[in-house]
Amino acid sequence: MRLLISEFICGGGMANHALPESLKQEGLMMLQALLADCLQLENCEIVTTLDSRIQLQDAGAEIISVADSKNYMRQLLSSAENFDWTWIVAPESEGVLASTVNSLQKSGCPTLNCSVDAIQNTGDKYKCTELMQSAGIAVIPHIAYTDLIDYPGDVVVKPRFGAGSENLSIYKSGVQAKEQIDTPENWIIQPFVEGEHRSLSLLCWRGAAKILSCNVQMLSDFPQPRLRKCVVNAFAADSGLHTLAMQIAQVFPGLNGYVGVDYIKTASENVVVEINPRLTTSYLGLARALVQNPAQLCIETFAGGSLPNFIENTENSTEVILV
Numbered sequence: 001m002r003l004l005i006s007e008f009i010c011g012g013g014m015a016n017h018a019l020p021e022s023l024k025q026e027g028l029m030m031l032q033a034l035l036a037d038c039l040q041l042e043n044c045e046i047v048t049t050l051d052s053r054i055q056l057q058d059a060g061a062e063i064i065s066v067a068d069s070k071n072y073m074r075q076l077l078s079s080a081e082n083f084d085w086t087w088i089v090a091p092e093s094e095g096v097l098a099s100t101v102n103s104l105q106k107s108g109c110p111t112l113n114c115s116v117d118a119i120q121n122t123g124d125k126y127k128c129t130e131l132m133q134s135a136g137i138a139v140i141p142h143i144a145y146t147d148l149i150d151y152p153g154d155v156v157v158k159p160r161f162g163a164g165s166e167n168l169s170i171y172k173s174g175v176q177a178k179e180q181i182d183t184p185e186n187w188i189i190q191p192f193v194e195g196e197h198r199s200l201s202l203l204c205w206r207g208a209a210k211i212l213s214c215n216v217q218m219l220s221d222f223p224q225p226r227l228r229k230c231v232v233n234a235f236a237a238d239s240g241l242h243t244l245a246m247q248i249a250q251v252f253p254g255l256n257g258y259v260g261v262d263y264i265k266t267a268s269e270n271v272v273v274e275i276n277p278r279l280t281t282s283y284l285g286l287a288r289a290l291v292q293n294p295a296q297l298c299i300e301t302f303a304g305g306s307l308p309n310f311i312e313n314t315e316n317s318t319e320v321i322l323v
Contacts, residue, residue, distance in 0.1 A: 122275040139272050
């Protein structure tokens, strides 16, 4: 099998721009973790794209150096034609992930990614929340921009098409939040929800899902919280989480392969914050959390067209720290 791994930040998609340090760090860590897992596979030839400004020591795989973002897609499409699979690791913000996967699939290049529809429907945070709410999944409700003036509590504002905690801010009142919002249609406005920040790492396939690990997240302080650390395989899944995973997969049947779900455990329920149709930070600890190779599980799901019969967790919890 020949596998091409392309990480958008480190792969050249931003080669003509200054690399945000946080994105550079997280993207490089994900790329290294995925490469480490794939290099353990038998009879697998691995090639990866890499921004020419980044040095990757002991990659263990052939590297295609990309120096110009304008040629990134052309070079990616040309290379992908020679591989059995291409795995795109990219944020869904600004349509990056959806457009890259769409270009590859239109060219007949198989990818180890979610469908374009699923990426778009989960990448639109407003639409994602509406679809889950219609299916009876507990979510954080939206606050209308026109109602902010009368909203007394803490307010969370984040980009409608962002990724993770990118440009997320918390304001002490609706009035304060309204003063900062210039184009309401580009932002999601929600009440602040108290609880423990958690996530699920899922393996999905065409309307079904299995839990790979349950994780705890630690965020930095207000007013602009960011993910600083997560503990992968922190606790075992209960029946409620298994049901939630299946509900999400049924609402978005195009979720395939690895998917991350962020949620808040409140005093009474699990409230879904967002769905990430891509690798997440928690992937960095999956190799120790599972008896099986996580990359192999993903590849076999796509190749065989079904989820594995059994996923076995270890007793290892792993701290992933983002500086």
